[in-house]
Amino acid sequence: MDIKITSKEYMEYIELVAKKIELNKDYVTELDSITGDGDHWVNMNMGFQRVLKDKESLASMKLSEMFQKVGMLIMSTVGGSSGVLYGSAYIKAAKVLGDETEMDINLLCEVLEAELNGIMERGKAKPGYKTMIDALYPAVTRFKESLEKGLDNHTALQELKQGAIDGMNSTKEMEAVKGRAYYQAQKGVGHIDPGAVTMCYQIEVLVDYLCK
Amino acid sequence: MDIKITSKEYMEYIELVAKKIELNKDYVTELDSITGDGDHWVNMNMGFQRVLKDKESLASMKLSEMFQKVGMLIMSTVGGSSGVLYGSAYIKAAKVLGDETEMDINLLCEVLEAELNGIMERGKAKPGYKTMIDALYPAVTRFKESLEKGLDNHTALQELKQGAIDGMNSTKEMEAVKGRAYYQAQKGVGHIDPGAVTMCYQIEVLVDYLCK
Amino acid sequence: MKKIINDPNDVVSEMLQGLVKAHPQLVYFDEVEVIAKKDKAEKVGLVSGGGSGHEPAHAGYVGKGMLDAAVAGNVFASPSPDRVLKGIQEANTGKGVLLIIKNYSGDIMNFDMAQELAGMEGIKVETVVVRDDVAVEDSTHSTGRRGIAGTVFVHKLAGAKAETGATLDEVKRVAEKTIANVRSMGMAMSPCVLPGVGKPGFLLGENEIEIGMGIHGEPGVEKTSIKTAAELAEILCDKILADYDVTGNEVALMVNGLGATPLMELYILNNEVEKKLSKHNIKIYKIFVGNYMTSLEMAGCSITLLKLDEELKELLDAKCDTPAMKV
Amino acid sequence: MKKIINDPNDVVSEMLQGLVKAHPQLVYFDEVEVIAKKDKAEKVGLVSGGGSGHEPAHAGYVGKGMLDAAVAGNVFASPSPDRVLKGIQEANTGKGVLLIIKNYSGDIMNFDMAQELAGMEGIKVETVVVRDDVAVEDSTHSTGRRGIAGTVFVHKLAGAKAETGATLDEVKRVAEKTIANVRSMGMAMSPCVLPGVGKPGFLLGENEIEIGMGIHGEPGVEKTSIKTAAELAEILCDKILADYDVTGNEVALMVNGLGATPLMELYILNNEVEKKLSKHNIKIYKIFVGNYMTSLEMAGCSITLLKLDEELKELLDAKCDTPAMKV
Numbered sequence A, B: 001m002d003i004k005i006t007s008k009e010y011m012e013y014i015e016l017v018a019k020k021i022e023l024n025k026d027y028v029t030e031l032d033s034i035t036g037d038g039d040h041w042v043n044m045n046m047g048f049q050r051v052l053k054d055k056e057s058l059a060s061m062k063l064s065e066m067f068q069k070v071g072m073l074i075m076s077t078v079g080g081s082s083g084v085l086y087g088s089a090y091i092k093a094a095k096v097l098g099d100e101t102e103m104d105i106n107l108l109c110e111v112l113e114a115e116l117n118g119i120m121e122r123g124k125a126k127p128g129y130k131t132m133i134d135a136l137y138p139a140v141t142r143f144k145e146s147l148e149k150g151l152d153n154h155t156a157l158q159e160l161k162q163g164a165i166d167g168m169n170s171t172k173e174m175e176a177v178k179g180r181a182y183y184q185a186q187k188g189v190g191h192i193d194p195g196a197v198t199m200c201y202q203i204e205v206l207v208d209y210l211c212k
Numbered sequence C, D: 001m002k003k004i005i006n007d008p009n010d011v012v013s014e015m016l017q018g019l020v021k022a023h024p025q026l027v028y029f030d031e032v033e034v035i036a037k038k039d040k041a042e043k044v045g046l047v048s049g050g051g052s053g054h055e056p057a058h059a060g061y062v063g064k065g066m067l068d069a070a071v072a073g074n075v076f077a078s079p080s081p082d083r084v085l086k087g088i089q090e091a092n093t094g095k096g097v098l099l100i101i102k103n104y105s106g107d108i109m110n111f112d113m114a115q116e117l118a119g120m121e122g123i124k125v126e127t128v129v130v131r132d133d134v135a136v137e138d139s140t141h142s143t144g145r146r147g148i149a150g151t152v153f154v155h156k157l158a159g160a161k162a163e164t165g166a167t168l169d170e171v172k173r174v175a176e177k178t179i180a181n182v183r184s185m186g187m188a189m190s191p192c193v194l195p196g197v198g199k200p201g202f203l204l205g206e207n208e209i210e211i212g213m214g215i216h217g218e219p220g221v222e223k224t225s226i227k228t229a230a231e232l233a234e235i236l237c238d239k240i241l242a243d244y245d246v247t248g249n250e251v252a253l254m255v256n257g258l259g260a261t262p263l264m265e266l267y268i269l270n271n272e273v274e275k276k277l278s279k280h281n282i283k284i285y286k287i288f289v290g291n292y293m294t295s296l297e298m299a300g301c302s303i304t305l306l307k308l309d310e311e312l313k314e315l316l317d318a319k320c321d322t323p324a325m326k327v
């Protein structure tokens, strides 16, 4: 199994993510209503729909250019924390893409790691704070370790996905440190973080797309 | 019956007026509540009580000086229309008093006429507008006519008093032209004007004091 | 009643004390509740005043290029003549004094009396009466039209004229011209509460507003349902223009808040009024947006149009420096 | 909901359009909701911004001697980085730009991102974060103290410094010093209504006020019964002085209204605050009373104290000319 992701393919993936998010309105909204201000689904949906609108032109761009542009689009469309956090992720990732026209699996790993760092730096947050980071961090870590260990692409990608799922679920028993959930009486304990859920969706969809 | 009113005597009269007004709180307040904003008794009471406070020094002043001062005291103490209307009346009257140290009946008539003019000019109002003028105007007119006809002092003073009473009662069926009562649905028709009532009190008390 | 006050009887004096602390170029005379400039220039003096509760009117307009003294009555009650007299005395430097009166019966009588008292002291006093509110022809507080936010333009233009060293007659002429050229129309969305009373003087339904309501809560012309900013601009401007057609002219515009209406809404309204006036081919020379003539914590607004010519434009642009208006 | 608006989604852009019509020396950039000066002087650029609903903050402080550009987010929501970037671009004349940020998580992230974007374009950008509100240590909108009315003093003093031709580092130092020296404490008496929501975000009882409430209606420190102006002055000042003892020092004082509180009440409060500070032997150099940092139609107030030294006094007295502050 060989991994070569072009801009065109990345946009196909984005389309699937957009669909996935669109379909999970009630669940995500409910989670953010419990732990935050209830707008996380609206934010994410607005952002990905906006990106989709420019699908054609984005698909024809250089990878780094496309990432930069996606970041800017999400950032300027979405209010709240997730807009600037995803914007930062994409723009940080754009930098590692350099002049490449396609991502192999190692570059994909670097891109995801850059996104993780982009979010952690922007949000001044770490794993364990009950945020989207808690889905992305274990996912990237396990993905990276698998590649370093020389595991095959398929296994490494499954590790990526399982890391996101486990990480997402781990937020359920966490106490929030950042964001609005922090100010809830229980700091959100007993509920999964909505940002971790939508982050997990994106990784699941990516892995499924690449492994299909 | 000879009429000679000094400053000291005028202040004795003022004391009786203040008492008369003090005793009629509920009736006057009720009338102004029906036709106006309900503060007429408070205004008048405050004004005359204030004048009383300076009784000693006022009683020792020259008549014109005393009238000027009473006008200023009422004016600065009382808000609303009646403060400036009575203030104007007294200050206008002060002018006709010149250097006199006592009022005879003719000077008293001139003084009352000056007060009437002071109020009419200040309020830009005439008889028939349903105001205090409707008590004072017929009172002064009948007083003056009696003196011109050469009637005796006692009769002339009774004409003054009856003019005020009849005038006051005549406001009951009038429609208001000036002041707040004007804006009542019925323009106050069916109710006596509170300003006419307190004006009538002052004249009654004056006549009773002089004829006692 | 939720108000930041102490004893309701003391609101006027405490407010004016608070004002002079923030504006040490002004001086406060207690008992008579007069605010005046500390530094007197030799020129025609300008005095205005009226009931309190309309802040920044009128004490906020005392300063270079506008008033020389402001006289405050109790809340919504005319100041008595002795108070006004003190204002006149403070404003007088020997060149005479112009009294700018809003057309309310109480103010008229009290200011007229003050003018006479000043006359006895040999001070030359002239008066002008502002009647800019086109809403109603008579009201619970006035015979004839009420004086509202347009009064601030009279302060500004007559003040600028006085600053040039003009005579009392010239200053009065400018004030009269401004009064002839100015029209206002307002609307209220919520009631105000007199400190001494403690409850609203009138009530409006949850979605109800009153077009033409006065700045003391006096009845207006119509209770109606809440409107968009565009509709309000239309209603208020149409009422003014029906009275005074300034099509093709240049105007100054004031979008005034009644006290509790946020600046955000006033700017949104301004945006609509400008569009509306443009449609009528009315050129707006200068716009003032803010709380210039208020009614305690009433929510609502008024629109004021002042027709300009070269003389008035120059006076409008003249420097002024007061707590509530700096040009 | 009674507001003078059209579509709740358009309040920000329509408000800013209304603002530039009233202040033609400013220019409005639509979509990005940026207000900037038309005439650019070659100097360090100053940019601030944040959620809308705090008018006149921040667009009202754009002008000579204060900000060069203000960036508006939706009501109570941070502007996105691309908007802030536009503000930076407009403010930049080659000498670098200082971003003045109020300490809210959303603002911090979005302004930081904008700083990076500007950096990519080769614009030198520094940031300062205002945290003047002593009420709470963390809040629903911030990690650490919130930034409120004290921000206006940062605009004023850093703006005055920039006007002298100082370098970015020097301007930043003044901003940091102002931030170090400024403290605020507020109180709310009635809720505000987000245009897009239509009903109050919180409720207060008929005689209830909330001490320390934030300018978005975030919880404060205590709900209590309505107090006199003297008691309020005591409570708010004591809380500030417990945090920052300026006894024996000179200060600038701001008595700020949250939007619906009449000027009369602010002046009465000012009178009490001045008395209270005098008792503590604190000398008040200058007082600002008005609606400087609001919260839509919330009723309430805040007190801000800025400790002064010779440098800050000079900068405070420097001329400035903006829609909401003229010195």
Ligand SMILES: Nc1ncnc2c1ncn2[C@@H]1O[C@H](COP(=O)(O)OP(=O)(O)O)[C@@H](O)[C@H]1O
Residues within 6 Å of the ligand: A032, A036, A037, A038, A039, A040, A041, A043, A044, A079, A080, A081, A082, A083, A085, A119, A122, A123, A124, A125, A130, A131, A132, A133, A178, A179, A180, A193, A194, A195, A196, D106
């Ligand atoms: N400082 C932060 N760092 C990383 N993620 C954060 C941070 N703050 C919030 N988040 C994530 O953002 C999500 C909420 O996003 P969203 O609802 O769109 O924005 P907002 O919180 O501004 O309403 C949270 O569930 C959390 O996962």
Ligand SMILES: Nc1ncnc2c1ncn2[C@@H]1O[C@H](COP(=O)(O)OP(=O)(O)O)[C@@H](O)[C@H]1O
Residues within 6 Å of the ligand: B032, B036, B037, B038, B039, B040, B041, B043, B044, B079, B080, B081, B082, B083, B085, B119, B122, B123, B124, B125, B130, B131, B132, B133, B178, B179, B180, B193, B194, B195, B196, C106
């Ligand atoms: N323009 C006027 N001329 C003469 N009398 C007047 C005028 N306006 C009002 N009044 C008298 O004043 C009385 C009301 O006085 P008061 O209640 O003390 O003042 P206000 O009307 O300002 O509340 C009325 O009953 C009427 O007799």
Ligand SMILES: [Mg+2]
Residues within 6 Å of the ligand: A032, A036, A037, A038, A039, A040, A080
């Ligand atoms: Mg949210």
Ligand SMILES: [Mg+2]
Residues within 6 Å of the ligand: A037, A039, A079, A080, A081
């Ligand atoms: Mg949000």
Ligand SMILES: [Mg+2]
Residues within 6 Å of the ligand: B032, B036, B037, B038, B039, B040, B080
């Ligand atoms: Mg009355």
Ligand SMILES: [Mg+2]
Residues within 6 Å of the ligand: B037, B039, B079, B080, B081
């Ligand atoms: Mg009255």
